Amino acid sequence: MGSQLDIPENTDTVADAIAGNWVDTLAPKAIRPYLRLSRADRPIGTWLLLLPCWWGLLLAASSTDPRWEDLWIALGCAIGAFLMRGAGCTWNDITDRDFDAQVARTRSRPIPSGQATVRGAMIWLVIQSLLAFGILLTFHPTAIWLGIGSLALVAIYPFAKRFTWWPQVFLGLAFNWGALLAWAAHTGSLSVAPVFLYLAGIAWTLFYDTIYAHQDIEDDAMIGVKSTARLFGENSRAWLRGFMVATVLLLTLAIILALGTTTNPVALALALGGAWAMGWHMTWQLSRVDLEEPESCWSAFLSNRDAGLIPVAFLSLVLFA
Known part of the structure; x- marks a missing residue:
């Protein structure tokens, strides 16, 4: 691992970005550093932020009655996920700029490489x-207040790896806060079902982000950054x-609580099928991933977009069952 003195200054690429991505090839050069701060060149984070929103919205609509305004909630969540994922990544790069400068995979990010200043970020x-x-x-006022409340979690997250494993x-x-927010945007309130949906999303995040953290396990150990990958070590697979x-x-329980007494058996079976199909996809990921190989970890991490889309597909069918 190189020292901070080895960081390339004013480069026009990011080391772990996909070659030929649209930011590098199509975006005006002046705004590329800011799009890179937002990770616009790698949409996986937007998907992982958006999918729990769609889970919450579809489960809420399935448990009551779908409305035309749900289309705006779905679109608004998509645009909001892109923007807030970008804001969160920008905040993460500001707070982590010294750590990023010491890690091979991240030292070419806009701030440590000199592409962007902290003030600009x-x-x-x-x-x-x-x-x-x-x-x-x-959105509904309840959803607005939930959205405001999420800012504390966004602000704290970049510092978590400094004080907890x-x-x-x-x-x-x-x-996964979007699962609560989107449910509230449709219903105007919260109940037990979206809370279990939220917990299911947290468990899913622990799954995919532990895999992700295995990419940097050696660099993290050198600079003292904590992660579940380092904590679990050889026991990570278990x-x-x-x-x-x-x-x-947890996803199964959320579906039963939301739909168990309000929908027909076919609709309930479809929704539960989505939960179990997602589980099979995660099982498939585990069967293929090599936790000691960064490229394998990255590939498994990316596949969680498809895993999260499975409940979306099944819950969408529930609306027509």
Whole structure:
């Protein structure tokens, strides 16, 4: 691992970005550093933030009656996920700039490499947050207050790896908040079902982000950054199985609580099928991933977009059952 003196200055790429991505090839050069701060060149984070929102919305609509305004909630969540994921990543890069400078995979990110300044990143953070807040204001007041409340989780997360071995829990708390918010946007309130849906999302995050953290386990050990990957070590695979089981069971419980007494058996079976199909996808991931090989970990991490889309597909069918 190189020292901070080895960081390339004013480079025009990021080491762990996909070659030929649209930011590198199509975006105006002046705004590329800011799009990279938002991880616009790698959409997986937006998907992982958005999918729990769609779970919450679809489960709420299935348990009551779908409405035309749900289409706006779905679209608003998508745009908001892109903006808030970008704001969160920008905040993460601001707070982690010294750590990023010491890690091979991250030292070419915009701030440590000199592509962007901290002041510029802060301005970009505010712009993204204000745009997302504008979308939030179109939702039900309960959802608005939930959205405001999520800011504390977003602010804390980048610091979690400095004081706990479980920073993935803090990521899960922040990334799955949309399950509560989207449910409230449809229903105007909360109940037990979306809480269990939220917990299912947290278990899922512990699964995929522990896999992700195995990419940096050696660098993290050198600079003293904590993670579940480092905590579990050789026992990681057993813990991942536990998170997989917890995800499926909590998602199953959320579906039963939401739909068990209000829908026909076919609709309930479809919804539960989504939970179990997601579990099989996670099992498939575990069968293929090599936790000692960064490229394998990255590939498994990316496949969680498809895993999270499975309940979306099944819950969408429930609306027509």
